Amino acid sequence: MSGGPSPVEPPGGRARVVVGVGASKGVPVEEVLALVEAALREAGLPAAAVAELATADAKAGEPGIVAAARQLGVPLVTYPAGDLARVGVPHPSEAVRAAVGTPSVAEAAALLRGGALLVPKRRSGRATCAVARLGGADAGRSGAAPTGSVLARRTTEGHHQRGHGQTHAH
Numbered sequence: 304m305s306g307g308p309s310p311v312e313p314p315g316g317r318a319r320v321v322v323g324v325g326a327s328k329g330v331p332v333e334e335v336l337a338l339v340e341a342a343l344r345e346a347g348l349p350a351a352a353v354a355e356l357a358t359a360d361a362k363a364g365e366p367g368i369v370a371a372a373r374q375l376g377v378p379l380v381t382y383p384a385g386d387l388a389r390v391g392v393p394h395p396s397e398a399v400r401a402a403v404g405t406p407s408v409a410e411a412a413a414l415l416r417g418g419a420l421l422v423p424k425r426r427s428g429r430a431t432c433a434v435a436r437l438g439g440a441d442a443g444r445s446g447a448a449p450t451g452s453v454l455a456r457r458t459t460e461g462h463h464q465r466g467h468g469q470t471h472a473h
Contacts, residue, residue: 318352319437320421321380323413324368325358325399327429332370338427339371342434346421354437355380357412359387359403367430380412387411394424409433 322339343350356372356379358365363381372379384404392414395406405411409431410424417438424433 318348319354320348320352320434321355321357321413321416321418321437322353323357323409323411323433323435324371325408325431326362326365326368328365330365330367330429332367332374334427335367335371335430336374338425338430338432342422342425342432346434350375353377357382357415359384359405359408359412361403362408382412382415386415390414393420
């Protein structure tokens with residue numbers, strides 16, 4: 304192994320990834336976090352590499368997912384099922400399509416921002432997650448972990464972002 308940056312690391316910066324998460328109603332935060340941590344280990348990444356958790360709008364208020372984002376210190380970004388349904392994924396599920404209106408939540412939510420899939424869908428008893436490189440100009444962005452109360456806002460891309468702390472004007 305060379306001493307240089309990993310293939311998922313932007314030049315001069317740390318890797319930035321999106322973790323897509325799907326879950327059954329009532330999933331405990333501990334289960335979500337354990338699954339996310341296992342997927343990150345599989346990718347060889349620390350929790351600090353996570354830029355955001357992403358899921359379907361229908362899961363925006365799921366306490367286990369919201370608490371996982373809070374504990375990781377990252378925003379929870381949600382997308383309409385129709386947007387997720389347009390993302391090609393390696394492991395679509397008809398059961399998920401019937402329940403949520405899209406054949407994928409975890410993989411599609413991770414991939415929607417344009418990155419490459421690093422860890423395909425992984426499952427626990429009540430949750431799924433997938434890890435993708437953050438695509439585009441956001442890939443190298445870093446900063447202090449947000450803190451504070453959970454806020455929701457619609458971004459210009461048409462998805463919802465549940466962040467922590469203050470929102471800043473662009």
